Amino acid sequence: MAAGRSADGVGPMLEGKALLDKARSLSNRPEDQIARACGYVGPSGRVLKKSFYRALVAAKGYALPTALAGGGFSKGRQAEFRTRVHGNGNLLIGQAYTRRLGLEPGQEFRIEIHHETGAIWLLPMEDAGAQP
Numbered sequence: 001m002a003a004g005r006s007a008d009g010v011g012p013m014l015e016g017k018a019l020l021d022k023a024r025s026l027s028n029r030p031e032d033q034i035a036r037a038c039g040y041v042g043p044s045g046r047v048l049k050k051s052f053y054r055a056l057v058a059a060k061g062y063a064l065p066t067a068l069a070g071g072g073f074s075k076g077r078q079a080e081f082r083t084r085v086h087g088n089g090n091l092l093i094g095q096a097y098t099r100r101l102g103l104e105p106g107q108e109f110r111i112e113i114h115h116e117t118g119a120i121w122l123l124p125m126e127d128a129g130a131q132p
Contacts, residue, residue, distance in 0.1 A: 013039040013051070019059045 014022055019038055026034045032047045040052035054064060085091050109122040 011039045013055065015055055016059050019055055023056065 022038050023034055026037055029037075031049070035041075035047045035049060035052040038052065038055075040048040040055070042048050057064060083092055083094070108125040110125060112121040112123055113119075114121065
């Protein structure tokens, strides 16, 4: 099984015997430190615990029923398609949605509120004259 690179690009995500050996050698340390030392760190510096635990289980020789065809794993966090109004009155649309829509930083929108349906429409300024 080939080792992948950690998402932060610092080192390989250990797998198989190398992972088990490294984890054993650090067994007196907290789990987060062990996972970090084995390369299971995301681009934001967050420890990828689920990936680390799955790799440990696989290294022990157990087949994981949730593994996708080809040996891949789930996509991680998924967008929930829900949000809430923050205490300051702002309504946040997260990066998962803006990326999915292909929106770029600095793009401007007109906000249209449809009282009869309760819908909020974001209309790109260049298309503001067109009705959706």
